[in-house]
Amino acid sequence: MLPLIILAVVAVPLLVLAFRAARRSRAGGEHPLPEDAPTRARTEREFAEAEAYEEKWREEEQQHRRESGR
Numbered sequence: 001m002l003p004l005i006i007l008a009v010v011a012v013p014l015l016v017l018a019f020r021a022a023r024r025s026r027a028g029g030e031h032p033l034p035e036d037a038p039t040r041a042r043t044e045r046e047f048a049e050a051e052a053y054e055e056k057w058r059e060e061e062q063q064h065r066r067e068s069g070r
Helices: 002-030 037-068
Strands: none
Touching: none
């Protein structure tokens, strides 16, 4: 009987807190902050830079493979 009481006193409040935290984090992700024009431009620039870097890396990797004879 004592283990059930301990379980009820400890586990149930922890489960309730975990459920509330999960709901709160999900609710925050569903409604992101609106982007303004400078933020959107910066994001687009960062994506373009990342894509350019990735393309450069692929070209260097292909060149390295050709030189090594793979």
